[in-house]
Amino acid sequence: MSVNQNRKHRGYNFAFLDENTKREIRRKLLKAVAIPGYQVPFASPELPIARGWGTGGLQITMAIIGPGDVLKVIDQGCDGSVNAVNIRKLLVKTTGVATTFDTNAASIIQTRHRIPEEAMRQDQILVLQVPIPEPLRYVEASEAKTREMHGEMDYSRMWVYLYENIVQYGEITIGARYPSLVNRRYLIDPSPIPRWDVPKLNQAETLYLFGAGREKRIYAVPPHTLAEPLEFEDFRFRVEDFTGRSCIRCGATDTYMNEMYDSSSGRKLFVCSDSGYCDRRREQSVTQNLACAEPTGHPLGRVPPKAEALVAPIQERSRSYPTASKEAGALEQVVIEGKEAR
Amino acid sequence: MAATGEAVLEVRGLTRLYGAGCPDCLVLTGPDAGTNICPQCHAIVACNNISFDLEQGEILGIVGESGSGKSTLLRCICFDEEVTAGECYFAAFGTGRDDAFSQTGQARRYIRNHLLGIVYQNPLMGIKPHFTAGGNVAEKLLTADVYNVSLIRQRAATLLQRTEVPLARMDDFPANFSGGMQQRVQIAKALANNPPVLLLDEVSTGLDVSVQARVLDLIKEIQRDLGIAMIVVSHDLGVIRLLADRTGVMQHGQVIEFGLTDQILEDPQHRYTQLLVHSMP
Numbered sequence: 154m155s156v157n158q159n160r161k162h163r164g165y166n167f168a169f170l171d172e173n174t175k176r177e178i179r180r181k182l183l184k185a186v187a188i189p190g191y192q193v194p195f196a197s198p199e200l201p202i203a204r205g206w207g208t209g210g211l212q213i214t215m216a217i218i219g220p221g222d223v224l225k226v227i228d229q230g231c232d233g234s235v236n237a238v239n240i241r242k243l244l245v246k247t248t249g250v251a252t253t254f255d256t257n258a259a260s261i262i263q264t265r266h267r268i269p270e271e272a273m274r275q276d277q278i279l280v281l282q283v284p285i286p287e288p289l290r291y292v293e294a295s296e297a298k299t300r301e302m303h304g305e306m307d308y309s310r311m312w313v314y315l316y317e318n319i320v321q322y323g324e325i326t327i328g329a330r331y332p333s334l335v336n337r338r339y340l341i342d343p344s345p346i347p348r349w350d351v352p353k354l355n356q357a358e359t360l361y362l363f364g365a366g367r368e369k370r371i372y373a374v375p376p377h378t379l380a381e382p383l384e385f386e387d388f389r390f391r392v393e394d395f396t397g398r399s400c401i402r403c404g405a406t407d408t409y410m411n412e413m414y415d416s417s418s419g420r421k422l423f424v425c426s427d428s429g430y431c432d433r434r435r436e437q438s439v440t441q442n443l444a445c446a447e448p449t450g451h452p453l454g455r456v457p458p459k460a461e462a463l464v465a466p467i468q469e470r471s472r473s474y475p476t477a478s479k480e481a482g483a484l485e486q487v488v489i490e491g492k493e494a495r
Numbered sequence: 496m497a498a499t500g501e502a503v504l505e506v507r508g509l510t511r512l513y514g515a516g517c518p519d520c521l522v523l524t525g526p527d528a529g530t531n532i533c534p535q536c537h538a539i540v541a542c543n544n545i546s547f548d549l550e551q552g553e554i555l556g557i558v559g560e561s562g563s564g565k566s567t568l569l570r571c572i573c574f575d576e577e578v579t580a581g582e583c584y585f586a587a588f589g590t591g592r593d594d595a596f597s598q599t600g601q602a603r604r605y606i607r608n609h610l611l612g613i614v615y616q617n618p619l620m621g622i623k624p625h626f627t628a629g630g631n632v633a634e635k636l637l638t639a640d641v642y643n644v645s646l647i648r649q650r651a652a653t654l655l656q657r658t659e660v661p662l663a664r665m666d667d668f669p670a671n672f673s674g675g676m677q678q679r680v681q682i683a684k685a686l687a688n689n690p691p692v693l694l695l696d697e698v699s700t701g702l703d704v705s706v707q708a709r710v711l712d713l714i715k716e717i718q719r720d721l722g723i724a725m726i727v728v729s730h731d732l733g734v735i736r737l738l739a740d741r742t743g744v745m746q747h748g749q750v751i752e753f754g755l756t757d758q759i760l761e762d763p764q765h766r767y768t769q770l771l772v773h774s775m776p
Contacts, residue, residue: 320627
């Protein structure tokens with residue numbers, strides 16, 4: 154896709170950061186890829202977005218993005234939520250790259266808390282925003298000690314934590330941030346992706362880069378690398394169960410779904426968390442004229458984009474975001490709830 | 496008693512200094528100098544060139560006054576502290592001739608997790624009060640690569656039963672246990688993966704007399720049944736007399752007398768040992 158020429162760089166260097174800062178991040182990225190799962194410290198300078206709002210992922214994206222890249226930014230699977238919109242706007246303003254909602258069309262995907270449903274390819278990079286890079290924080294508060302524990306591969310306390318979970322509750326209660334062992338060496342916090350997404354890290358085609366801006370750490374799961382969630386011989390790791398549930402928009406039964414409560418009918422509704430994937434499925438079913446869920450808007454308030462919208466420049470596409478106050482309110486509410494749930 | 500003459504642990508020239516140290520530290524300190532602080536550089540010589548063998552199935556006692564370096568010796572062997580000089584060989588590690596002190600942190604952790612059991616004077620150093628009693632035993636098993644919950648629970652139940660911790664309290668937190676019970680949880684934890692060497696640092700100190708007797712009985716029983724070699728550090732000759740086959744007496748960082756426990760108690764050679772034996776109640 155061509156560079157969006159309509160946007161000026163507005164006086165900033167390409168991708169906001171100066172070249173030396175980007176070079177430092179790229180050096181740290183190389184180290185992170187060379188030692189899978191190892192948390193590499195990096196400078197993490199100030200950005201126009203506050204720390205804790207995805208600055209780690211943002212800096213990685215800024216360091217690796219080029220004018221020919223096609224960018225997709227998602228927040229909890231959704232292209233239209235606040236965090237994703239702000240980060241996308243900043244990146245487009247400072248780089249002028251083309252953006253997309255389509256996972257297949259993107260070359261770089263920056264994400265908060267989800268890995269897209271569609272299998273990613275080796276020519277794509279997924280950049281994850283990480284709030285807490287240290288998986289051992291659950292069991293050891295001291296950063297000095299956890300570094301030593303990583304050095305000696307001493308993960309027994311994490312294991313005891315899981316054991317105690319099983320003793321107390323009959324199963325492991327960690328929902329997101331499920332600790333996983335990379336390359337049989339380093340334990341990572343795979344950022345707060347749901348369990349559903351954890352198996353996607355293992356022996357993947359895609360390079361996964363993790364950036365924690367507040368804690369100044371970068372780590373990576375390279376392609377074709379083992380990434381195994383911790384599990385006992387008699388208590389296997391399992392993903393979220395959506396048996397008997399289907400997305401009210403696209404009818405999918407094999408995706409990670411958000412649960413929503415419809416206060417008027419008192420029903421629990423389920424909808425795909427990956428909005429881009431959901432939209433594509435709806436489009437396909439509409440064009441193929443297949444029976445599917447009634448054509449309502451996305452419950453998160455966004456109108457499904459038309460096929461042309463996927464390749465249209467960013468100004469055009471931004472129209473598909475909710476503008477009506479009622480819809481925007483609904484969107485904000487969901488996003489805020491998502492943030493608190495973290 | 497059960498000793499077979501095969502060393503499971505050999506310690507050679509173990510030395511631990513606190514402070515910068517000077518070339519004369521080791522000569523200027525010790526029982527003859529009457530101090531373990533170097534008069535030249537003021538470094539503290541906690542352990543001065545200590546060598547011994549620990550044989551299969553025996554209990555080795557280390558006795559001495561406070562500050563004589565016995566606990567430091569034990570902490571060096573379990574890698575809680577770095578040694579200044581010296582070597583240490585575990586029969587079960589590598590070829591048996593690989594110096595444990597010069598291994599990487601990861602290899603040392605392997606030795607500590609797989610070949611050692613440690614019981615500290617203060618139970619809270621050995622167990623985590625906010626893991627359950629069962630979880631504490633599980634921790635030791637998990638470090639030794641047992642990743643099966645039902646196996647872990649079986650083993651934990653067996654050990655806690657053996658150390659007389661009521662099974663009903665297996666899933667309770669040791670923070671709510673009495674001192675004696677915490678100590679018994681710690682012993683259960685140390686034994687979890689059947690280590691060839693068990694290190695006991697003042698295990699019975701601070702416990703009331705009846706609990707003390709039960710803990711000592713338990714240690715004796717474990718040695719008899721499992722044939723685990725142990726190093727027992729105590730300032731109490733009574734404990735040493737009850738448990739140890741051989742005993743070393745330490746003063747000012749040096750071993751001043753070493754031999755069969757009976758021999759040391761009946762016929763002490765060194766002045767300090769004589770004083771120690773004669774002051775026994």
